[in-house]
Amino acid sequence: MAKKAKTHYAVLGLISLFPMSGYDLKKFYDRSLRFFWSESFGQIYPALKMLEEEGFAESQHESGARGGDRKVFSITPKGQEYLRDWLAEPVEPNPVRNELLLKIFFARAGDIKPIIDHLEAALEVAESRLEFYQATSSAIEKENPNPVMRTMHLLTLDYGRRSMEMTVEWVRNAIEELEKLKTNPEAKKENSQ
């Protein structure tokens, strides 16, 4: 039971919610989890195959029905145990790479205008995502699955909401600072080390 790439747990976790096919998995990631996790087909299908081979998942064939044939995967008791063990393991920090911050760090007097553009783009993204979180949270609160699932789901949304609010505030302030800098004659002299 060697340690596996995160994809395996991410796939196993999803089929633990309810049985689904590789195609369903992809849809679920793209529609519901896209803001904190994503997977590609190139990873999903091999992962499902391996999970089945090791007895963590089992599949049943669903023939005919709309679209081609489907292979619907569900988690086994052994898989449930394996998932639970992973959930209890400490969270491994994922490598951070924030391109916007890197560009800001490298920017000089001549780069202020494009940086402001980037910030304005980030602001739009954050604001529209904020709307999405608003809508989704109220939907979840009504929908009402079991209390644990509901709470867990709401906590992930709350993280998204707070982080977008924080982003909006930071961006607004950053744009202000950069506008000040643009009109400040002192900053114009690029060689004022």
Added chain:
Amino acid sequence: MAKKAKTHYAVLGLISLFPMSGYDLKKFYDRSLRFFWSESFGQIYPALKMLEEEGFAESQHESGARGGDRKVFSITPKGQEYLRDWLAEPVEPNPVRNELLLKIFFARAGDIKPIIDHLEAALEVAESRLEFYQATSSAIEKENPNPVMRTMHLLTLDYGRRSMEMTVEWVRNAIEELEKLKTNPEAKKENSQ
């Protein structure tokens, strides 16, 4: 001038600040940028080689002096132009993978305790990083390089500070919610779908 992996810009950007060796580059990433960017030697040295081959960087050999021989790289005018072009290009979204949120999403009644542990660990990290940002910002404000560089540097720190503050608040609330759930008898019935 085909598009390159981000590493190339990340390396070029650093040597645009002041000439340095591959080893210096690594130190700089590990010490100053580690919270929003990182690079490994396995990427740095090949990147420097390629940047030099294409005329974006040039090196001079520094023999003897403490440690083995050094190859100190500096940016060329052509490299400066190339970097500036990249800074102006829209920021590409980097794939998000937040393992903590994923674990929360998959957690069931039996997993609440380990999840709280993860949150407590995250709280510690956020709080200690907050202290670091505090200390660094005041150092930067005194240090006073040119006004543009100072502002850029402070903006990246401000992002870190705000995002850690946000994390602390979210985590505190999340722990509270989960503690409530633990003592709530309704939640104990895992099959209350």
Added chain:
DNA sequence: ATGAGCATGTAACTGGTTACATGATTTA
């Protein structure tokens, strides 16, 4: 003399995306 830090580089591996190949079914 030993270990920490300076210094450069390569090879093997891994985790991941993208593009390709194929074909059914539904809907406009």
Added chain:
DNA sequence: TAAATCATGTAACCAGTTACATGCTCAT
């Protein structure tokens, strides 16, 4: 009948980390 969507899978590629190989210098 064409486009969108359903559906599965593989091969080629890419970006990145880790481990390895080597050797110097400085402080204890």
